[in-house]
Amino acid sequence: MNQVPRQNSPRLEVSNLSCVFDGTEVVRGISLSVAAGQVMCLLGPSGCGKSTTLRVIAGVERQTGGTVALDGVTVSDAGLHLPPEARSVGLIFQDFALFPHLNVAQNIAFGLKGRGPEVGARVEELLARVDLKGYGEKGIHMLSGGEQQRVALARALAPRPKVMLMDEPFSGLDNRLRDGIRDETLELLKEEGTAVVLVTHEPEEAMRMADQIALMRNGHIVQQGAPYNIYNAPVDKAAAAFFSDVNVISGRVDGALTDTAFGQFLAPGFADGTAVEIVFRPQHVKIDFDRGGRGPNPTVSDGVPARGMVERARFMGHESLVEFRMDFNGEVIRATVPGVFLPKKGTAMWLSLRREKCFVFPAAKAS
Structure with missing residues (x-):
């Protein structure tokens, strides 16, 4: 049965999410709400459940309990599991996952349906927006790390996803490039009205990029709030020391x-x-x-x-x-x-x- 979207719903809403692997609860009680154009950062040490949470939102993993909804429409719960391609989510990972046998334009167009002029126009629009105009025919191996990151962003944005999921997307970049690439990426995502969930273990990156931070530890959120508040009013000693x-x-x-x-x-x-x-x-x-x-x-x-x-x-x-x-x-x-x-x-x-x-x-x- 088709659901009717709720009025004024957040772009992404995760409620009481849990995930059990081999008898171990790796994620428990995760609840998030992300509006259009907002950046939510999942911050915490390795193994705390950040990436698992992201994969459940994407539909790559299936949760044990809880719900995931986009614009008020449930895409995953105890009895429903829409595949990733039906969720209107974009994915950007640390290794960019670009196709080496396709050129830049073909990589960006990969997730778009059809081959008509509309696809070409969308590719050219995105090339211009990520400052790669004229790069369409270049091979991926000819690009720098920063240029490959821009191609990955353009490819993820091409289908106009409602939510962008980013797992340590900037960790492979040179420090001199990282800040500029991060700022450009955020500006473009906000212009598109995309809700963003970013996974990182770096507090500085979270403080720089996030509107809201969810600090995770041992599979659950220990504190959630604006960067200023979470830094200046930590919930415990470990939270203070993490920053x-x-x-x-x-x-x-x-x-x-x-x-x-x-x-x-x-x-x-x-x-x-x-x-x-x-x-x-x-x-x-x-x-x-x-x-x-x-x-x-x-x-x-x-x-x-x-x-x-x-x-x-x-x-x-x-x-x-x-x-x-x-x-x-x-x-x-x-x-x-x-x-x-x-x-x-x-x-x-x-x-x-x-x-x-x-x-x-x-x-x-x-x-």
């Missing part, structure tokens, strides 16, 4: 407060005696030359300073990374400073923290 280096200091809760060498931290919602970890990023550490002095980033002054000895200082290109061995526990705390700041090993300095940038989480249980 950047973090420092961790330990403490125990007493009266909704935790005493540390950096002063007291608020710990609302934790019972007295609870072991907690205070997590903060290196860029949120203030460095002073003495206990009441002004260091290289003096605009921030929070809490009680704690003394540390410089272990190592390295210039990283646009900032300096300084590692300190702290007096109070002998552990290392890392701090970053804009520009060049390279104090000598053994120099004593005072560190303090930006309280509003610190996160308090329950301490990880010993395995």
